[in-house]
Amino acid sequence: KKKKKKYSNYKFVPKAIMTTGNTLYPETRREIEESFECKVFDSYNCEANPTVFECHTHEGYHSAMEYGITEVLNSRGEEISEGIGTLISTDLWNFAQPFIRYDTQDLVEIDTKSCSCGRKLKRIIRIIGRENDILTAPNGRIFIVHNFTGFFQTDNKFIKKSVLQFQIIYIKNQLIKFLLVVNQNYDEQTEKYIKNFWSQEFNMRVEIELVDAIPLQSNNKRRFIINA
Secondary structure, three states: OOOOOOOOOOOOOOOEEEEOOOOOOHHHHHHHHHHHOOEEEEEEOOOOOOOEEOOOOOOOEEEOOOOEEEEEEOOOOOEOOOEEEEEEEEEOOOOOOOOOOEEEEEEEEEEOOOOOOOOOOEEEEEEEEEHHHOEEOOOOOEEOHHHHHHHHOOOOOOOOOOEEEEEEEEEOOOEEEEEEEEOOOOOHHHHHHHHHHHHHHHOOOEEEEEOOOOOOOOOOOOOOEEEO
16 A cells, blocks of 8 residues: 655745736735745736736736737827826737727826836836726825735735725715725724825825725725725
């Protein structure tokens, strides 16, 4: 009778991990890389869009323009070469049903500066995400999920990593509401600090509601920002 092999000490370290689908935030990238002890190479793809990928320099993303045409438009519908705008794409290899100037409804930031790897493809600095997952305050400032995750994961003495989950509800020009799932580190001083900090950032009223859990949507994903 053969003895079963023991694999308890076996350690698998991948050479690299490729991510796609959801927006990859810096804190998530860091957690994956630390857990698997390898680099993450993020990519972006959707209907009609050419493959958008990171190279070994991790200085942003390259859009494979030989596969499709990538345009980035500002709020007036004008194409821009720098800054934040909506990604519009046209595929060149879909002969059955091509998508012409498909509005992805995703915001990206682009730059004219070339990547040090030498590729001359259109360069995207970062994938910001869906337009409805972005909060635009009355003062014109734009906030994305990372603004909040970075805030709540800080070692700031007032936060003390006391927030486990959050959801931001923006009632336009009236109120910013924070739904928070907290732990035992959360106290009155923490709540006061959060309110004061974000009321100054938004220049409007901020309310906090403590909840037991933030429910998932029907697609099993949790929305971080809701524009009500």
